[in-house]
Amino acid sequence: MKYHIDVSSVLRRTVCDLYSNLVTRSTGATVRKAIEEALAGLPEPNVTVIDFSHVTLLDFSCADEVVGKLLDAYQRKLHPQTYFLIRGVHAAHLEAIEAVLERYDLAVIVQDDAGSVQLAGTIDDGARQVWHLIRQHGTVWPQQVGEELGEPFERWTQALDELSARRLVIRRDDGIVALPQAS
């Protein structure tokens, strides 16, 4: 299932209904906790869209709280069946988010207002290449990766495992699915 969390609505509901900027560490911590509460009630597996479309400004400290700590906890430790897609990201948002991802050695799929999707964060070139292929097709079989990239499938096993372990693709009975296509 795919779920949607509008960060701006969370900000206005939990901090101040006049704010449109996601700034300061304490604001970020409050918003993250509210998101975590919402996530706690969701069945797994799920793809959760964290939507920044209505957030005007995201500073580094808030990005650390809302994106860094959230992904770090969910991708690495607590909830292996929760997948995240960051949506509504403009260039200044992305700068703050990428700085945070680098700091935590994380990667995540981000989508801008126009719908363009990219893999942000730290990930090796092989895994990135495989992700692009899966993204292009929507769903692939593991053998297909080897066929399309021109080398034996085993060459790409590690990359597929990494993408899966980092919750950047979903392994399902019907193949390996890119996040934006998952439902």
Next chain:
Amino acid sequence: MTTVISVPPSLDDQTFENVLEQLVPIPPDEKVLVDARHTRWSSPYGLTALLTLAQSRAERAAFTGPETEETASYWQRAGFYEHAEGLFEMHGHVPRPRGAAAESNVLLEITPVAKSDDVHDVVERIQAKAQAILVNELNLDPMATMRFAMTLSEVCQNIVEHAQTTGWVAVQTYRYRQRLGRRVVVIAVCDAGIGFRRSLESAQGRKLSDRWDDAMALEDAVIRGVSRFRDPGRGQGLAGVRRYVGKWEGKLSVRSGTARIAIVPSWDDDVALVENLSAFPGAQVQITIPERVAQR
């Protein structure tokens, strides 16, 4: 006995050191009179640092403002007197608001910062005005406005997170004839709090080297992104500020205790690290972003 501290005719981050040199020999519980009668101009750093100076005194300091009407009026419109009256014992003429049009060079009047809500307020207020001035007058990319507000937010948060007291922020534009001959936008954030060295010393389990001092604390915090918190995400704010300043050929200087560190662009000849300055509490930050000129 009251000691008179003379404020130089032109007050900025460099000449404020003259004020501090006069102040150092005087114990905090002795009366001082800060005499700005002959001051003709001040940067936002100068104005916010004067308020910080008042906070650093145990005995309430006295203050006399600029004699020239133009300067006094500008300081009034920049918000200086509104806060100075609560901190200093005011002598002489104190200009009052006249309901005149807002000062166009002042992007953000001097504003107190103590808590997270204050930072939200600063960022909300700066955005509309900054967009018009940074893009139309300083020829910066529209996206630079967003990053400018991010930078402002991060430096203000240093007060909330580390100072343990109220600090001050101001943002102005002016023509920087002395070194650049171009317009600049300047953010000044000053506080009289515990400063970088004591903040980092408060980190649990932190081992201090033999040469540990204000300069090393500034190097750790500003250059290496060290924070008193062990959390891996800490220290990113100043790193983001450094990136922003680098991208727009700006200058960042941070003074704390007896040292000052600077990220110096090619248009400036400041030194990167100055030690053995006159001791002054807290942290004083200045960010200068110059007008963009067409490449030839």
